[in-house]
Amino acid sequence: xxxxxxxxxxxxxxxxxxxxxxxxxxxxxxxxxxxxxxxxxxxxxxxxxxxxxxxxxxxxxxxxxxxxxxxxxxxxxxxxxxxxxxxxxxxxxxxxxxxxxxxxxxxxxxxxxxxxxxxxxxxxxxxxxxxxxxxx
Amino acid sequence: xxxxxxxxxxxxxxxxxxxxxxxxxxxxxxxxxxxxxxxxxxxxxxxxxxxxxxxxxxxxxxxxxxxxxxxxxxxxxxxxxxxxxxxxxxxxxxxxxxxxxxxxxxxxxxxxxxxxxxxxxxxxxxxxxxxxxxxxxxxxxxxxxxxxxxxxxxxxxxxxxxxxxxxxxxxxxxxxxxxxxxxxxxxxxxxxxxxxxxxxxxxxxxxxxxxxxxxxxxxxxxxxxxxxxxxxxxxxxxxxxxxxxxxxxxxxxxxxxxxxxxxxxxxxxxxxxxxxxxxxxxxxxxxxxxxxxxxxxxxxxxxxxxxxxxxxxxxxxxxxxxxxxxxxxxxxxxxxxxxxxxxxxxxxxxxxxxxxxxxxxxxxxxxxxxxxxxxxxxxxxxxxxxxxxxxxxxxxxxxxxxxxxxxxxxxxxxxxxxxxxxxxxxxxxxxxxxxxxxxxxxxxxxxxxxxxxxxxxxxxxxxxxxxxxxxxxxxxxxxxxxxxxxxxxxxxxxxxxxxxxxxxxxxxxxxxxxxxxxxxxxxxxxxxxxxxxxxxxxxxxxxxxxxxxxxxxxxxxxxxxxxxxxxxxxxxxxxxxxxxxxxxxxxxxxxxxx
Numbered sequence: 018x019x020x021x022x023x024x025x026x027x028x029x030x031x032x033x034x035x036x037x038x039x040x041x042x043x044x045x046x047x048x049x050x051x052x053x054x055x056x057x058x059x060x061x062x063x064x065x066x067x068x069x070x071x072x073x074x075x076x077x078x079x080x081x082x083x084x085x086x087x088x089x090x091x092x093x094x095x096x097x098x099x100x101x102x103x104x105x106x107x108x109x110x111x112x113x114x115x116x117x118x119x120x121x122x123x124x125x126x127x128x129x130x131x132x133x134x135x136x137x138x139x140x141x142x143x144x145x146x147x148x149x150x151x152x153x
Numbered sequence: 154x155x156x157x158x159x160x161x162x163x164x165x166x167x168x169x170x171x172x173x174x175x176x177x178x179x180x181x182x183x184x185x186x187x188x189x190x191x192x193x194x195x196x197x198x199x200x201x202x203x204x205x206x207x208x209x210x211x212x213x214x215x216x217x218x219x220x221x222x223x224x225x226x227x228x229x230x231x232x233x234x235x236x237x238x239x240x241x242x243x244x245x246x247x248x249x250x251x252x253x254x255x256x257x258x259x260x261x262x263x264x265x266x267x268x269x270x271x272x273x274x275x276x277x278x279x280x281x282x283x284x285x286x287x288x289x290x291x292x293x294x295x296x297x298x299x300x301x302x303x304x305x306x307x308x309x310x311x312x313x314x315x316x317x318x319x320x321x322x323x324x325x326x327x328x329x330x331x332x333x334x335x336x337x338x339x340x341x342x343x344x345x346x347x348x349x350x351x352x353x354x355x356x357x358x359x360x361x362x363x364x365x366x367x368x369x370x371x372x373x374x375x376x377x378x379x380x381x382x383x384x385x386x387x388x389x390x391x392x393x394x395x396x397x398x399x400x401x402x403x404x405x406x407x408x409x410x411x412x413x414x415x416x417x418x419x420x421x422x423x424x425x426x427x428x429x430x431x432x433x434x435x436x437x438x439x440x441x442x443x444x445x446x447x448x449x450x451x452x453x454x455x456x457x458x459x460x461x462x463x464x465x466x467x468x469x470x471x472x473x474x475x476x477x478x479x480x481x482x483x484x485x486x487x488x489x490x491x492x493x494x495x496x497x498x499x500x501x502x503x504x505x506x507x508x509x510x511x512x513x514x515x516x517x518x519x520x521x522x523x524x525x526x527x528x529x530x531x532x533x534x535x536x537x538x539x540x541x542x543x544x545x546x547x548x549x550x551x552x553x554x555x556x557x558x559x560x561x562x563x564x565x566x567x568x569x570x571x572x573x574x575x576x577x578x579x580x581x582x583x584x585x586x587x588x589x590x591x592x593x594x595x596x597x598x599x600x601x602x603x604x605x606x607x608x609x610x611x612x613x614x615x616x617x618x619x620x621x622x623x624x625x626x627x628x629x630x631x632x633x634x635x636x637x638x639x640x641x642x643x644x645x646x647x648x649x650x651x652x653x654x655x656x657x658x659x660x661x662x663x664x665x666x667x668x669x670x671x672x673x674x675x676x677x678x679x680x681x682x683x684x685x686x687x688x689x690x691x692x693x694x695x696x697x698x699x700x701x702x703x704x705x706x707x708x709x710x711x712x713x714x715x716x717x718x719x720x721x722x723x724x725x726x727x728x729x730x731x732x733x734x735x736x737x738x739x740x741x742x743x744x745x746x747x
Contacts, residue, residue: 020406020408020411020413021409022415023294026290026407026415029282030285030290033282033283034286036286051238052236052237052238052239057237065157066157081214081215083215083238084157
């Protein structure tokens, strides 16, 4: 790169910052993708890519994506657990890339559940009580 | 391109020497071999600080903190963690705590606050873009385009930043002297000559975040009106040199060093100057002489370098750690900075915690943190559950802090008042097995070796004091030796030309002050309670405990242990060289030391 002007330095900083936010620990929401052998075989990697891509597209920086092993729900793989502060923790099943994008748009950004893919939903009283009372 | 995982591999000197390079290469190879090189990015970072557990590998985004990782683990990490997303449990720092493994949950980091080390272990120091992404060079922007030099100096004064090289001189004031000194040529110098035994904070900062030093020096150049900077670093820090050189080249390429920085009319460049590793060259006037190509010997001050420094021109000279604070103060403001620390000592201090401590490593704590918090909360206590005896701070220029002062807040004034000093930040922890006379002898030997020899008090005083200590450690000391030590120490303090000689007697004064009874024991009772002074101790065999297994006799290198199988053995005191191998070998505690 040639010598930079002030504006060029600032725009480089902005773009690099975005790239690096993935690495920062300071996240609010969490998406955990089951990546056991079953998850990977069912397409968890593609879902992962879709999550990453969609979050980046919408400039969502406060969500952390982590992978985990098999959640035990192999029949509904890829399974994804989503925890957004102030919302019940939900496990989604059969999350293909399209569903992944919907989760980002509806759940993470829109703060509403993607009902048709909820595999495991907490009991109603937990939803009513919110996260604070139950420590989940 | 975003990656699913980031594998942060510590590439500080400590981890590099403990197989870090091989580990990095093994990971690189495995990522390729298992076909996932596009899914995970390998990042070489600076020191994570937790050297005791190195090499360390941190995996993002889930912040798995793997310790003592070797090249042989690369395959497993890639196969399990990167491909399947399962943590490799046996490598985790806290094996019982699968989910809470991020560094934020590790006790070692709990009481730390990282300003100087903000980027160490976080960014790839070989890649300027990562520094820029972490607000790098934003302080420089602010200084060039939005602040006057006087505002910058005022900000540093308000922040209360004091030199981290040891003496603690207010940085803002130093800069203002150089700014106001007449002269069209001025210089900026970074003192990266780190010579204290047990200290490595400056090296780690240069290795882990070289750009923070470059940015700060450039800010100083703009503030005082200098166009040239020098980093004086010892040649035995090859990795730090390599990273600094690489950083300078990248900054030049981006136009952050060189002519017309960021399109302004300000020009500034930085060059490295390698020192041969002489302790006296950490003294600023000797350092400047060395940069000029002369022999590194100090000259009397005043005039101070701020007014008459490199080639007789006004020169700002600061330590690496001082420099690394500056971009953060400019960006976050003086109020933020001086809210951290104590009344007279603001900000944080980096310590290289070494010695008989469980978690040795690089730590950064707010000023005012107590020694107890450092040793027990961060350092995890004394190795082997032994008793804390003393901590040596400030290297050869400092002194010891004893158990009575564990709750003293660490700041410039408190340390001075108990006869030690901040110094550059080496902190060596000692337990009951350490002999204070032995330790003092070690420091004296170091300063005697490192004295440039220019002034008699340092050259002759140091050697004489060393000889007296040596005599005491051999059980030949007399009571008047104590007075001689003190008298000579006073003379050296008053009459030596530079800091080396003036502070060389500090370990003596401090240990006599706090451990006089040990000196007396050596002199009067010819006894060394720690069993360190060879001439004052002997190994004997307890005939009741000895079962005659012959293990000691077999390991003895001089064959001075004799006895029949299954009956008690005897050590021939005349021949014994006190190597202690029999003591180590005996399984029945039958060998007595004392």
